[in-house]
Amino acid sequence: GESVGLHLPTLSVQEGDNSIINCAYSNSASDYFIWYKQESGKGPQFIIDIRSNMDKRQGQRVTVLLNKTVKHLSLQIAATQPGDSAVYFCAERSYGKLTFGQGTILTVHP
């Protein structure tokens, strides 16, 4: 079956620290892995994605790492800011359909 899960449901960091959010997946047939950020009362907001044949991709202050050997995905946020506080979901895409994990609550303390 397909499933995407997160190791840590909550993460608290100090402003300026780096944050790492982890995710495990089980469907090796997925072609893309995506990270979304969701603030209270809003829809998920695309952050970054990575194709299944890559192992690292960098964006602005964010880096996604994909380890296919252990089926693990992570999101690294550099210099975390209070505005980064939200729920973060990993998702895997297969034939267009997204399968989401449970989510990690990131809280950034000033």
Next chain:
Amino acid sequence: GAGVSQTPSNKVTEKGKYVELRCDPISGHTALYWYRQSLGQGPEFLIYFQGTGAADDSGLPNDRFFAVRPEGSVSTLKIQRTERGDSAVYLCASSGQGSTDTQYFGPGTRLTVL
């Protein structure tokens, strides 16, 4: 530019009633998706349209749920004989090139069935 919009933002209905939820995708996007999100959970896939046709409706939980996209733009999710368990946030997303493109989400419709 304008993002995905959904109406209404909130809908309260009574058990057994019929509801319609509307999604306006990003202009020009050919693919449209519906997801359902329960409190504390990630969104769950319901149905995916490519143009006017449903490319994948495997996530619809039962035959009370139906969705249409008659002109390949706006979509309506229809729920008949609503049940309390249907209470959730219904999210719509669209993407430009179909199944290989990034999905952008709307703000969702919060449905409460009393």
